[in-house]
Amino acid sequence: xxxxxxxxxxxxxxxxxxxxxxxxxxxxxxxxxxxxxxxxxxxxxxxxxxxxxxxxxxxxxxxxxxxxxxxxxxxxxxxxxxxxxxxxxxxxxxxxxxxxxxxxxxxxxxxxxxxxxxxxxxxxxxxxxxxxxxxxxxxxxxxxxxxxxxxxxxxxxxxxxxxxxxxxxxxxxxxxxxxxxxxxxxxxxxxxxxxxxxxxxxxxxxxxxxxxxxxxxxxxxxxxxxxxxxxxxxxxxxxxxxxxxxxxxxxxxxxxxxxxxxxxxxxxxxxxxxxxxxxxxxxxxxxxxxxxxxxxxxxxxxxxxxxxxxxxxxxxxxxxxxxxxxxxxxxxxxxxxxxxxxxxxxxxxxxxxxxxxxxxxxxxxxxxxxxxxxxxxxxxxxxxxxxxxxxxxxxxxxxxxxxxxxxxxxxxxxxxxxxx
Numbered sequence: 001x002x003x004x005x006x007x008x009x010x011x012x013x014x015x016x017x018x019x020x021x022x023x024x025x026x027x028x029x030x031x032x033x034x035x036x037x038x039x040x041x042x043x044x045x046x047x048x049x050x051x052x053x054x055x056x057x058x059x060x061x062x063x064x065x066x067x068x069x070x071x072x073x074x075x076x077x078x079x080x081x082x083x084x085x086x087x088x089x090x091x092x093x094x095x096x097x098x099x100x101x102x103x104x105x106x107x108x109x110x111x112x113x114x115x116x117x118x119x120x121x122x123x124x125x126x127x128x129x130x131x132x133x134x135x136x137x138x139x140x141x142x143x144x145x146x147x148x149x150x151x152x153x154x155x156x157x158x159x160x161x162x163x164x165x166x167x168x169x170x171x172x173x174x175x176x177x178x179x180x181x182x183x184x185x186x187x188x189x190x191x192x193x194x195x196x197x198x199x200x201x202x203x204x205x206x207x208x209x210x211x212x213x214x215x216x217x218x219x220x221x222x223x224x225x226x227x228x229x230x231x232x233x234x235x236x237x238x239x240x241x242x243x244x245x246x247x248x249x250x251x252x253x254x255x256x257x258x259x260x261x262x263x264x265x266x267x268x269x270x271x272x273x274x275x276x277x278x279x280x281x282x283x284x285x286x287x288x289x290x291x292x293x294x295x296x297x298x299x300x301x302x303x304x305x306x307x308x309x310x311x312x313x314x315x316x317x318x319x320x321x322x323x324x325x326x327x328x329x330x331x332x333x334x335x336x337x338x339x340x341x342x343x344x345x346x347x348x349x350x351x352x353x354x355x356x357x358x359x360x361x362x363x364x365x366x367x368x369x370x371x372x373x374x375x376x377x378x379x380x381x382x383x384x385x386x387x388x389x390x391x392x393x394x395x396x397x398x399x400x401x402x403x404x405x406x407x408x409x410x411x412x413x414x415x416x417x418x419x420x
Contacts, residue, residue: 006061031081055098078317124209206233254322341378352393
C-alpha cells in the first residue's frame with residue numbers, strides 16, 4: 001500500500017514501523033473473513049482493512065475524529081487477521097500506533113475516561129483486585145450485572161500435592177494480577193505437573209501484572225514500567241540458571257514475549273527485555289517439550305468414565321493467533337484420555353479480550369453467546385481454556401464448568417498418582 005506519512009510521525013520509531021507495516025498491505029480483504037467484529041456488523045470500518053485505512057489517513061495528516069476512535073475501540077485485538085493475512089501485515093502493532101495517535105487528538109472524556117481510570121487503578125494491582133472481587137461477590141446476589149460478569153467463587157476442585165523444591169532444574173512463573181484471585185488452582189496445578197517432570201517452578205514475589213491491562217487501557221508508559229519491574233524481579237533467577245519464564249495465562253504470554261519490542265528503545269533494558277522475551281514460554285509449550293517424560297505417565301492412567309471424558313477446548317486468541325501455538329494442548333489432553341469434541345469456527349474470539357468485555361459489553365456478550373453455542377454443540381462435560389480472562393468470561397454465560405486445561409490435566413495425574 002502506497003503511503004506518505006505526515007511530518008509529525010514520519011521520522012519517529014513508530015512512524016517507521018507503521019510505514020513498513022502499511023506497505024505490506026495489498027488491500028486483499030482476506031482479513032475481514034476472520035474478523036469477529038466484521039462478522040457482527042458487515043461494516044468495512046469495523047474490519048481490519050477498514051481500520052487500516054483509517055489509521056493510514058490519520059498518520060498521513062487527516063484530523064482524527066471521534067468516529068475513528070470508536071471504530072478502533074471496537075477492535076478486540078484478537079489478531080485472527082494476522083493469522084489469515086497472506087502478506088504478513090502486523091496489524092496488532094499498527095493498531096497500537098494508530099490508537100495512540102488518534103487518542104492524542106481525540107482524548108477520552110467523561111464516563112469513558114473515568115471508567116478506564118478506575119480499571120487501571122484496580123485490575124493490575126493484585127491486592128486491590130482481590131478486595132474489589134470480594135466486595136463484588138458479596139453484592140453479586142443483588143446486582144444483575146455482577147451476576148453475569150462475576151461468576152461465584154470456585155471451590156478448589158482438588159488439592160494438589162505440594163511441589164518439591166529440590167529439583168536441579170528450575171523455572172520461574174508469572175503469577176499475574178487477576179489469576180490468583182479468579183482461578184487460584186491454575187498455578188498450583190502447573191507446579192504439581194512440572195514437579196512430576198522434575199522441574200521446580202518458583203515465583204518471584206516482586207513480579208506482578210505483565211503490563212497487558214495497561215496497554216488495553218491506553219497507558220503504554222505503565223505497561224513499560226510493569227515490564228521493567230518484572231525483568232528486575234526475574235533477573236536474579238535467570239542469572240542463577242532458571243531455564244524459562246513459565247506463563248499460565250496466554251494473554252500474559254503474548255505480552256511478555258513482546259517485551260523486546262516494548263522496551264526496544266530503552267537503552268538500559270532493551271537487552272534484558274529481549275532475553276526475557278526469548279525465555280518466555282506458555283505452560284503448554286513447556287509440558288509439550290517435556291512430553292517424553294509425561295506420555296508414559298499418562299499412558300499408565302486408568303480410562304476415564306464416559307460421562308467425564310468429553311471436553312471442549314477453547315483456544316484463546318492470544319494462544320493461537322498471538323503466540324501461534326496450535327495443537328499442543330489438544331495433543332496433551334488426548335494423550336491423557338480425554339475426547340475433544342469438534343468446535344466450529346474455533347478461530348473466532350470469545351469476546352473476552354482483556355478489558356473488552358467490560359468496555360464493550362454488548363459486542364462481547366454477542367461473541368460469547370456464539371462461542372458457547374459452538375463449544376457446547378458436541379455435548380462436552382467440561383470446557384477448558386488457557387487464559388484466565390476467557391475462562392471467567394465464558395463461565396459467566398454457561399452452567400457448564402469452565403477451567404484451565406492444566407488444572408484438569410494435573411488433577412488427573414495427581415488423582416491417580418498411585419498408578420504412576
